[in-house]
Amino acid sequence: MRRVLNVQLKERGYPLVIEEGLLERIGEEVRAVYPAERAFILTDRNVDAQYGAKVESALRGAGYQTAKMVLEPGEATKAFPSLVPIYSALLENKMTRTDLMITLGGGVVGDLGGFAASTYLRGIPFIQIPTSLLAQVDSSIGGKVAVDLPQGKNLVGSFYQPKAVFIDPVVLDTLPERYFKDGMAEVIKYGCICDRAFFDRLAASPTRAQLSAWMDELVYRCCDIKRQVVEADERDMGGRMVLNFGHTLGHAIEKYYHFGKYSHGEAVALGMVAITRLSEARGLTPAGTAQCIADALKAHGLPYDDPLPPMAQLLEAIAHDKKNLGARLKLILLRQIGACFIADETAAFFEKNDVDGIE
Ligand code: NAD
Ligand code: ZN
Structure with a gap:
């Protein structure tokens, strides 16, 4: 079609x-x-x-x-x-x-x-x-x-x-499997930030053959979400930030391992789960949301609960990230699967070390 x-x-x-x-x-x-x-x-x-x-x-x-x-x-x-x-x-x-x-x-x-x-x-x-x-x-x-x-x-x-x-x-x-998976992390991200039904369908289609059966529709849905976000914020002045869900921690994880241990998609996968766990711990996201994301990532062979580097070092990497030059951090958090919001936080958001998977 x-x-x-x-x-x-x-x-x-x-x-x-x-x-x-x-x-x-x-x-x-x-x-x-x-x-x-x-x-x-x-x-x-x-x-x-x-x-x-x-x-x-x-x-x-x-x-x-x-x-x-x-x-x-x-x-x-x-x-x-x-x-x-x-x-x-x-x-x-x-x-x-x-x-x-x-x-x-x-x-x-x-x-x-x-x-x-x-x-x-x-x-x-x-x-x-x-x-x-x-x-x-x-x-x-x-x-x-x-x-x-x-x-x-x-x-x-x-x-x-x-x-x-x-x-x-x-x-x-x-396309080799590892690059396919990398793309799937971004596909799952679109479901997380914008479309619960799409997310559920992805979670229920764990094999490449199952995905192939609706690949044109899948790609279309992702392109349409990105199109809407980009049209509203052509020059990346604010609204496009929602596409960064999982990326603040993801970039920090990539950087911590000198881009060697995890691919971009794998790091984003870990970042989406970790930021959602932190958000749950602060009552900003309903309990169980991170587990739901983790289950979907696991089904697609992406990492979801690897132990992360010490938070202090990740924060250092975040501070150096060109997208976070100010003292305040714009974080993309989920209201629930399929709906996100931009939270204006400080590094203190990451300080409470009581979350599984974060030392
Ligand atoms: P890539 O271009 O390196 O492609 C991944 C690998 O797959 C390569 O080895 C390539 O040769 C191979 N390949 C591609 N298509 C294939 C196919 N159909 N069959 C067989 N092999 C195939 O990497 P990528 O993951 O496509 O892109 C990563 C880059 O995209 C990064 O540089 C990143 O910064 C950039 N990026 C840009 C934007 C943007 O908005 N411009 C957004 C996200 C990422
Ligand atoms: Zn990305």
Whole structure:
């Protein structure tokens, strides 16, 4: 089934299309949105091996002159040294301001390629074809493009909206399990903050086969939630914060282990349970909510009750987080599963050490 969301932003809107098998017709789909002369495909080695040839030939079939650049997979690629070869390849291929950049891949390719598109010749049009679950439900919506610095992730970037986002959930069949799970942590997060029925359905669909049966609808629901949040707060001035549920502690956990022990999704999973336990202990969230989240995470093979590092050290990491530079912390807490609120707290929120799983 074809599902189309129109992402409405102040300057202009764009379509986000979700359809199983969409990649088969990607040439015409792209042409219908942006009929340029040249299309430059940016992808990574893993995604290229699966889908690079298909996308390139479909674009050629639709009349584009194509060029393709294949990057090394992994977060390390999302950095300044990758940009110069991309700009050089864009120049060599005579890409002008009316030509099109196409990012085919996960969040790394989307963020890096989007940033390159936003800066090359002061900006050329781009289209996202996200291929990881995380990219389909999260990073391809919202217009944030960025590269990392040695000092931290996403420290240089811009807001740059694509001409369109094309999502084919079928490509998730080749996504390795660990990345699929990573995306599922964000999917469960959407259920927690916005949609109880969606959360319940996720909790009751623990296998990948069960999820596959409704993947297009699942991806659509997540994109629609993110679309609504982003439309209300295009420039990340406040409202988007709800998407950070589980992320304040999650980022601190990732950082404490130098991004080695837990993936982002795993750290967010632990963060969602831990913050909800703390919130329950303060009477801000009904008892049993954290257990409910833990059960859903467990069903999807995500961590939920690992012992956490000492809270004092996590707080230190939180204080250094660019999103929490002030003395007060904005925390996203749950009123219940499916409804969240923004709480204005101080570090004291974390001080009472009487919560399971927090030393
Ligand atoms: P990723 O891009 O590294 O992709 C994960 C792995 O899966 C890679 O090895 C990739 O080659 C492989 N892969 C992707 N699709 C595949 C497919 N269909 N079949 C086989 N292999 C496939 O990582 P990610 O988890 O997609 O994205 C993480 C990045 O997203 C981080 O840099 C993060 O900062 C960023 N992010 C950005 C936003 C935003 O708003 N812009 C939001 C969340 C995360
Ligand atoms: Zn996240």
